[in-house]
Amino acid sequence: MLDEHIRGYISANAQRFLDELKELIAIPSISALPEHAADVRRAAEWLTAHIQERIGLRTTLIETSGHPLVYGEWLGASGKPTVLIYGHYDVQPVDPIALWRTPPFEPTVAGDYLYGRGAVDDKGPAFAILKALETLCTVEGGLPLNVKVVMEGEEELGGPSIAAYVQANPRQLAADCVLILDTGMAARGVPTITYGLRGIITFEIAARGAAHDLHSGLYGGVAPNPIQALCWVLADLKGRDGRINLPGLYEMLRPVGNDERQIFQAQSAEQEQRLQAGSGLRELVGEPGYTSVERGTARPTFEVHGIRGGFTGEGSKTVIPAEATAKCSMRLVADQPQHAVLELVRQRVAALAPPGVTLEVIEGHGSDPVTVPLDSPAMRAAAAALEDEFARPVAFIRSGGSIGIAAELYTVLQQPIVMMGFCLAEDNMHAPNEQIYLPNFYAAIRSVAGFLKNLARELIRGATPKT
């Protein structure tokens, strides 16, 4: 049970915590857009100063070949475990900007929600961890265990710099477990720990035909059309039945046991309702023979995120374009290694090139899938803290998303990754009108404080993960 002094401090400072979060969200740290590079740095500097001055950790801004890493540590709890805390301060682009009801970088409270790009992914949850640290430091004069904080500015573009840093500095980051708040809740009010993440590969497929655009009156019927070629390829890679047509892909999957499949089954009705409500879709789709939970978290996906080619302005222009490009990704599930799957894509695309068209697969970023064992002191400490906060058993789920660094840290540190989730399906992550449910922001602060206390005391209350 969380100490009353801790609860009291969080309540007393709730408005200030919110105001500080709004300051952070107001910085348009869009990592994917080169024109926002200075904003990304500004967010990193803001966080470094905040962690140093407000919370009292020893901080460093670590330069990388891309956006900087924010690092902070408090190692004053001799003999106690060390928690490595990860978060990211970069955000997704905001287009289509016209669909935002409030400006994405003017954080706005309406009712129980705070609106703004990054509110829930990941500035709100990451900042909640910092506020938990502040609370413990202030109320108790220090932390109950050792803490290392690392926050990156490249998560939304695949985190190349932090991956390199982790590989190069395993001793600096050594810890007994990793805490990440960048995942979702099974439903509003349901405390949730994510134990599985899909991996991802992103790539572009570029199709090229003639040396320049051609007139379709002159060349229609005799010249290859790169858009058409791209459509043939994309239609082949994913069939109408939702199956991905890459020989060998499904054979790599670690089989899902009957127990887990029953859990998927039990979660599916509620999840379908939630996904439909959050999307405005009349119906969900996908591979026949699998529940929506399994489709969405334990099966690989192939998605086209963007496609562009030829004349797309007002009016019409009857050209056969010289080239067309599709931005794609695949989500991967253990044990589908990113590099092996990308190679399958390359082979298949090469085989699908029609006469007269050159196809190129341009690699983007990637991460391997990860699943974390459910049984460890860190998992139990997290579950106990969440059950204390929400007064309900924890739901252990797989996420359909990818957190590149989680797989990296899991491989390098060989320690549990604890992912406590506070993002709701309706929070419009990566979409216009991103929001955070403010009660979840404060619940996250209390839950993290509780987790750290539990883990330090090894006061696990005998809670065992329930699924």
Added chain:
Amino acid sequence: MLDEHIRGYISANAQRFLDELKELIAIPSISALPEHAADVRRAAEWLTAHIQERIGLRTTLIETSGHPLVYGEWLGASGKPTVLIYGHYDVQPVDPIALWRTPPFEPTVAGDYLYGRGAVDDKGPAFAILKALETLCTVEGGLPLNVKVVMEGEEELGGPSIAAYVQANPRQLAADCVLILDTGMAARGVPTITYGLRGIITFEIAARGAAHDLHSGLYGGVAPNPIQALCWVLADLKGRDGRINLPGLYEMLRPVGNDERQIFQAQSAEQEQRLQAGSGLRELVGEPGYTSVERGTARPTFEVHGIRGGFTGEGSKTVIPAEATAKCSMRLVADQPQHAVLELVRQRVAALAPPGVTLEVIEGHGSDPVTVPLDSPAMRAAAAALEDEFARPVAFIRSGGSIGIAAELYTVLQQPIVMMGFCLAEDNMHAPNEQIYLPNFYAAIRSVAGFLKNLARELIRGATPKT
């Protein structure tokens, strides 16, 4: 044989003719782009003034619901035939602008070529007709027959206003034949008359899924992807074998006779060489079993001109987009009526909608295909003039392109349409670095003067169309 005084006048004024054409090309009359509406009007006003003041026709600028029509007439040749002359003063958009070696609206002469948007489509050839009229009026004090000139500013967007005007004013436009210079040459130095034009329909296919973009981690595997749906549809509509998958489409084709097919065969090797040279393509493609000439002029086509959906900026954004759109056209061949074919498209697209995705076919512009009989006084007059100019037999060809108004005029006036062509395959029509081969510009002036003289005198020299 063209009179020496006529030839002499054209030679003596060659530089001025070119300077005037450059003035016209410098006006960026892009009809498809609303921001250029004032430029389109400026081109119309420039032409009206030029025809009135320089050539002496009685002119009117005819307002329409779109861009204006330029109309001029000279009806002083009592008892002589009347020729309706058609041209267009609007041009295609210029993107991709980066590929132009000279600014598209700063007409530039280099060697035997004049570069600029509209140089060959259709400002150069249309202006050549006007210079032929000027030449005859000046040298001979008047025209040898009656002439009506109509020039439109909407050809590149399908000519809706002139179609309505022709239907509403058949008596004003009544003539014994129509002269159009907006087609191609079989090859450099080969005098060419086009007797067949493909029709066209343009349309967009819009695919819509969720109410807004979704996160592919959360929704990948369960939400429908409108880009993927569009790819399935486009891949279905046109197969890898080049066949269009619209039941009933090919049954509408008027059979091609063996004679004509032999002509196609004879023309194909040269045409393939020309099309490859003009496009940088390693190989031509298309339906098996047909020569490239038949594929390119006497078979229907389905082409995607532009496609757009989701995130297409720098970097990556792993969304499942809410919508995607493709701009398409089909070229049609007698007897495939535009409205009947559009209905086939609508039916097929509706049948292809996958679960969770709405597909809409948005009609653009269209025209019916047309073929003109080879045997008429006007055809003979044109053939004789061209053979005089080029000292070679005329090649009678079908064009793969569409001239919306030709089908309309053919239907309304029931008179021959004479299409003398001066555009070369390498002239980059509708593409960057559009050019006109200047010797063709002057050949066009002399050929039109000869045609008008021949038709007036009915001095046909016994020339019969050779194919």
